[in-house]
Amino acid sequence: MYMQLWHVGRVAHPLLQNGRPNVGPSALAAKGGKFRQLEGSPGYVTPEAIKDPEHYIALYKRAAQNAKVAGFDGVELHGANGYLSHQFLDNTSNHRTDQWGGSAENRCRFTLRVIDELSNVYGNDRVGIKLSPGGGYNDMGMNAKDTSETFGYLIKELSKRKIAYIQLARYWDLGDPVKRGTPVDIFQWSNLIDRKHTALFVNTNYNAEEGAKVLESGLADAVVFGRSYISNPDLAERLAKKQELNSALNFMTLYGGSAAGYTDYPTYEQQKQQA
Secondary structure: OEEEEOOOHHHOOHHHOOOOOOEEOOOOOOOOOOOOOOOOOOOOOOOEEOOOHHHHHHHHHHHHHHHHHHOOOEEEEEEOOOOHHHHHHOOOOOOOOOOOOOOHHHHHHHHHHHHHHHHHHHOHHHEEEEEOOOOOOOOOOOOHHHHHHHHHHHHHHHHHOOOOEEEEEOOOHHHOOOOOOOOOOHHHHHHHOOOOOOEEEEEOOOOHHHHHHHHHHOOOOEEEOOHHHHHOOOHHHHHHHOOOOOOOOOHHHOOOOOOOOOOOOOOHHHHHHHO
């Protein structure tokens, strides 16, 4: 079991972290947002620009050390969905003029430094990463040229490090309410990955049939399901038996702070009994 390591960066809210300011590569607020846990459901606020990125790299390393003590087999860096690592990658959220911003190489520096520190804790073959090149979620997204260049450089460097896997998420229009993302073909970078050492995982809105075709064609080594696994606790069995999936995922209970909406969905057999 792998522990997924997050830092949400600029899409945090001070009122949810005891008044501490949220931070990001630059003092640029994301557009939109709605913190429904807070009165009035306020939106994103302007973060403080991070003075020393190495401090946050050290926090990721400490998190990996804690995961190892807790018994996890490896760790995955959440470098997608507009969280801190993604914010450094994207030139719309990273306007730095130092070694951490500007060129694709500089904007990838933070993510690669984190990966190197996680590998120092676990070994490179126990470290993975999740990326969402098309952006959209949490007000992320570069133009097609910058997206191709940035993620091409990043994926090539990740492959050199022979990490366990690279997980690429497809663009999802429902996760992009302000239409900031750029739909891209995530397989454009597959030839940059040495799959003798680093597996390619893909996700976002795959069904059983499409996922099977991807695997049969050799385009990816695994198709990953997230939201479907929440509303279908027996997802693997349903897919194997070609049973209908429960598509009634309640998005309002996600990130709500309790077990509601996470552990109370029925299995296929329970659904049949309730019908």
